[in-house]
Amino acid sequence: xxxxxxxxxxxxxxxxxxxxxxxxxCLTDMAKGQEGEDHIRNWxxxxxxxxxxxxxxxxxxxxxxxxxxxxxxxxxxxxRFNMTPRKWIEATDAIGxxxxxxxNGGTYAHKDIAFEFGSWLSPVFKLYLITExxxxxxxxxxxxxxxxxxANQGNIEAQYEVSLLYRDGTGIVxxxxxxxxxxLRAAENGYxxxxxxxxxxxxxxxxxxxxxxxxxxxxxxxxxxxxxxxxIEKL
Numbered sequence: 001x002x003x004x005x006x007x008x009x010x011x012x013x014x015x016x017x018x019x020x021x022x023x024x025x026c027l028t029d030m031a032k033g034q035e036g037e038d039h040i041r042n043w044x045x046x047x048x049x050x051x052x053x054x055x056x057x058x059x060x061x062x063x064x065x066x067x068x069x070x071x072x073x074x075x076x077x078x079x080r081f082n083m084t085p086r087k088w089i090e091a092t093d094a095i096g097x098x099x100x101x102x103x104n105g106g107t108y109a110h111k112d113i114a115f116e117f118g119s120w121l122s123p124v125f126k127l128y129l130i131t132e133x134x135x136x137x138x139x140x141x142x143x144x145x146x147x148x149x150x151a152n153q154g155n156i157e158a159q160y161e162v163s164l165l166y167r168d169g170t171g172i173v174x175x176x177x178x179x180x181x182x183x184l185r186a187a188e189n190g191y192x193x194x195x196x197x198x199x200x201x202x203x204x205x206x207x208x209x210x211x212x213x214x215x216x217x218x219x220x221x222x223x224x225x226x227x228x229x230x231x232i233e234k235l
Contacts, residue, residue, distance in 0.1 A: 007032075008130040008153065016136065017098075017108050018229040024098055025114035025133070028106030040107055043120050044083040047076040051118055053088070056096050060110075065092045085214060133150035151182060160194045187214060192221035199228075207225055208235050 005016045012033050015026040031039040043049050050073050057064040068091045073083045085107045086099045098108040109117065111133065118126035141147040144165060150158035163182035166175045180201075186194035199214035215229050 003134060006153070007129075007136050009132050010196075012112045014104075014129070014132075015108075016133070019098070019208060023111055023133075024108035025096075025111055025129075026106050026108050027117050029115065029116060030118060030121065030125075030129070040117070041082070041084055043117055044070065044085070044088065045076065045081055046120075048072065049116075049120070050076050050083070053094070053096065056110070057094050059090065061093070061095045063093050064095075068092045097148075098169065100150075109140060151185075153191070154192040156186050156189040156194075159183075159189065160191050160197075163194070180187075190221060192218040192223045195221070196223060203232065208232050 005018070006108040007014050007016060010033070011031075013029075013030065017024045017026070027040050030047045036152075044053075052074065054064075054069045058066070059068070068116070072083065072088075072091070076083075077175065085097050089097055089099060096110045096113050100106060100108060113129060115126055119206065125175060135149065139149045144162075147158045147165065149161050151162045159182050162171070163179045165172055166179035166182065182196050183197055187198045195198055195214040195218035199211045201207070202211035202214065212229065214233055215225050219225050219229065
């Protein structure tokens with residue numbers, strides 16, 4: 001999987017992996033925070049789930065093994081019947097689900113299937129999932145929205161970039177108040193370049209004590225601003 005994005009749904013971080021320009025949403029993440037356990041396994045034991053998965057594969061997968069699917073469908077509902085993502089994938093050559101080990105591991109599914117799983121977990125959860133997924137897609141098509149999404153999620157580099165976009169009016173109406181708000185947020189969250197920027201603003205305002213605070217913090221975060229600090233200390 002080449003790309004991992006994160007959306008937050010009802011305070012749960014959910015990974016979205018992209019492979020061959022197709023998004024797969026992490027079912028393992030979706031099940032976090034839900035009461036009980038083995039949600040994916042229990043969902044896949046359901047006959048209605050298997051019918052949905054089989055129908056999806058027959059629509060999208062020319063190499064789907066229908067005979068094996070029919071066998072599973074016949075067994076579904078029996079107490080002894082057990083189904084896991086890996087068993088489903090290996091037996092039927094399914095492409096709608098991916099079982100991944102290691103870093104960012106878990107069970108991922110095409111968005112159609114993930115939305116169906118979300119509905120099984122909770123119809124309300126499904127609605128929030130769809131909303132956040134659509135917001136992600138919109139952000140990917142609009143750099144400003146993408147940066148804002150990351151900034152609101154606490155990404156300090158994105159917070160700094162958003163401040164510059166507002167300052168310069170790039171892709172959005174120029175707004176110095178918003179630029180300063182995001183700049184200060186990035187600085188307070190520890191982004192050294194933002195500290196330097198804010199420090200420079202305070203120098204222009206001749207508020208040297210505040211300027212020193214930001215430049216010293218930038219220095220503590222690894223930036224070489226010792227000469228600047230020494231110059232301000234002489235003012």
